[in-house]
Amino acid sequence: MIEAGLAAGVCLPALDAACSGIRMKRHLAILAVGVTLANARAGAVVYTAQSRAVSVLTTVDAGAASASAPDFAPFVASVERAVQFVGAGGVIRVNHAFAGIDCELDPNRLRLLGQFAGSGGLSVAPDGAEVQEFGQGRITADIDFELGTRVMMTIAAPARPVSGAGDTYKVRLRGPGGGPAGALVEIDETMPPEPLERTISLEPGAYSLAYEVQHTATGDPTTASPGLILLFRSPDLDSDGVVGTADLVRFLGRFGQSAGVWDEAAACDLNADGVVDSADLVTLIGRFGGV
Numbered sequence: 001m002i003e004a005g006l007a008a009g010v011c012l013p014a015l016d017a018a019c020s021g022i023r024m025k026r027h028l029a030i031l032a033v034g035v036t037l038a039n040a041r042a043g044a045v046v047y048t049a050q051s052r053a054v055s056v057l058t059t060v061d062a063g064a065a066s067a068s069a070p071d072f073a074p075f076v077a078s079v080e081r082a083v084q085f086v087g088a089g090g091v092i093r094v095n096h097a098f099a100g101i102d103c104e105l106d107p108n109r110l111r112l113l114g115q116f117a118g119s120g121g122l123s124v125a126p127d128g129a130e131v132q133e134f135g136q137g138r139i140t141a142d143i144d145f146e147l148g149t150r151v152m153m154t155i156a157a158p159a160r161p162v163s164g165a166g167d168t169y170k171v172r173l174r175g176p177g178g179g180p181a182g183a184l185v186e187i188d189e190t191m192p193p194e195p196l197e198r199t200i201s202l203e204p205g206a207y208s209l210a211y212e213v214q215h216t217a218t219g220d221p222t223t224a225s226p227g228l229i230l231l232f233r234s235p236d237l238d239s240d241g242v243v244g245t246a247d248l249v250r251f252l253g254r255f256g257q258s259a260g261v262w263d264e265a266a267a268c269d270l271n272a273d274g275v276v277d278s279a280d281l282v283t284l285i286g287r288f289g290g291v
């Protein structure tokens with residue numbers, strides 16, 4: 001007993017230290033497992049492929065310029081050309097083409113803002129021959145992503161710019177299965193130019209978005225501002241793979257705010273009714289601790 005007591009008395013601090021070390025290792029191991037799981041899940045939306053580009057063309061000199069995104073980082077770029085030419089009556093005019101893009105692939109939203117400007121007109125050669133000159137801008141984005149869980153998504157775009165013959169406009173979202181059955185959104189230049197806003201519950205799986213808009217300026221200067229947003233309404237607001245305290249804090253920071261699809265608060269409007277309120281909070285709490 002005494003020996004045991006002494007032994008215990010001597011050994012306890014050492015054991016305590018040893019146990020503390022073991023606890024620390026276990027703690028680190030649990031942390032490591034947690035990090036691995038978070039990385040593996042990495043939020044509801046994972047982008048798997050991207051191809052984004054802007055380009056312009058001026059017909060006076062058949063000149064072109066373009067830029068494309070090298071990776072999944074925000075793509076902010078613009079290209080521009082401006083060339084003088086002789087119009088009717090010897091008046092000097094400008095054949096202009098500008099195209100800009102600002103596109104983010106955030107786990108909670110895919111947002112693309114575009115900008116076009118341009119001008120053209122009739123050029124008159126010394127022999128009197130007239131040619132219709134135009135400035136043309138083009139924006140394209142092909143983006144694939146995968147969903148690990150069911151997500152309510154809103155896709156929205158302003159009405160396409162009304163432009164000339166030969167211009168193109170496409171918004172196409174395809175889901176698992178591909179083909180006609182997988183076509184969730186399909187809009188092109190043959191349809192009336194109307195704003196798009198549609199909320200869809202997306203099942204887990206692979207999706208592909210194709211966006212293309214081409215704007216042609218044939219006369220006096222014109223501008224156009226196309227855009228597109230896919231808003232993924234997941235309560236995992238920080239996209240770390242779990243609905244937790246950080247998401248709740250972020251959510252409460254937007255509580256009570258109105259939320260159109262283009263607003264910063266929109267990701268917190270989980271039921272897409274235009275306001276961040278208690279109904280959304282109930283959804284978040286219901287998923288707390290899960291994905």
Ligand SMILES: [Ca+2]
Nearest residue numbers: 236238240242
């Ligand atoms: Ca989270």
Ligand SMILES: [Ca+2]
Nearest residue numbers: 269271273275
């Ligand atoms: Ca709401």
